[in-house]
Amino acid sequence: MLFDLSSRTKLRLTGNDRVRYLNGQVTNDVRKANANLAMEACVLSAKGKIDALIFISAGMEELLLDTDPELREALPARLERYIIADDVTLEDVTDRFSLFHSVGEKPPNLPNEFHWRRGKRFGVAGWDLLLDAGEHEHVRQSLAATDSLGDVGEMERFRIEQGVPRWGRELSAEIIPVEANLEGNAIDYGKGCYIGQEVISRMKMSGQTNKLLCGLVSLEGTPLAPAMKLFDSVSGKEVGRITSATRSERVGKEIALGYLKRGFRKPGTKLMASSWVEVVELPFALG
DSSP, X not given: OEEEOTTSEEEEEESTTHHHHHHTTBSSOGGGOOTTBOEEEEEEOTTSOEEEEEEEEEOSSOEEEEEOGGGTTHHHHHHHTTOSSOOOEEEEOGGGEEEEEEESSSOOOOOTTSOEEEOOTTSSOEEEEEEEGGGHHHHHHHHHTTSOEEOHXXXXXXXXXXXXOOBTTTBSTTOXXXXXXXXXXXXXXXXXXXXXXXXXXXXXXXXXXXXXXXXXXXXXXXXXXXXOEEEETTTOOEEEEEEEEEEETTTTEEEEEXXXXXXXXXXXXXXXXXXXXXXXXXXXXXX
């Protein structure tokens, strides 16, 4: 399965202090970044809330970052704010590069001059291909000849099936990474200090979150929709909300992602939206 991610915001960091600087800004250990890996990380506020979910790769003299298209202005502004006496230059290279992602254990078979990087963008093994924008159409056609190239709707459906959060739906400036199930791949608890670290460390020590991203299935086959409120079947109290929803033929049901309060997240719990829904584990079990 292939996806064209060329619309994503792409930034380049250069300068002798680039690794040290970025390491103080994100939740993962930038010192481990390399040319063969797209490393997942979060940029946080001082309160531990998400400013961006990014992927990082390293070249000989640069770090390359990509994030959601909606953050093309906000993320550079957030990063520039903390470049004070550092030898770091931040450059927007969104329009200069194209980005493709292939889901699977092995990358597509293309000529050797194309360099694939490992990356778990959809919760499973996958591969990134970053290339000059001028090569986009030629490479797109070559990739489409080797595997199915999913459209935007198919990519959104697959994302929801895999339980992967995205900006504007599950991710916002009100969410802490642990609440969105991002700690497994995006947080390195042993790396040292970064902005927002104290909040993340406290949550790890307590083992508690006020809300958590969960999977939901419609028990009556009724379509679900973002922003639907979820209510406890006994008390009638609001206990969560849906953030993303789709019809999944692979699951065979109407499914959704949503945040649920503590005490209502156990798989098998039944809640009321527009109709009855049931909490399930993520990723969804595919038929």
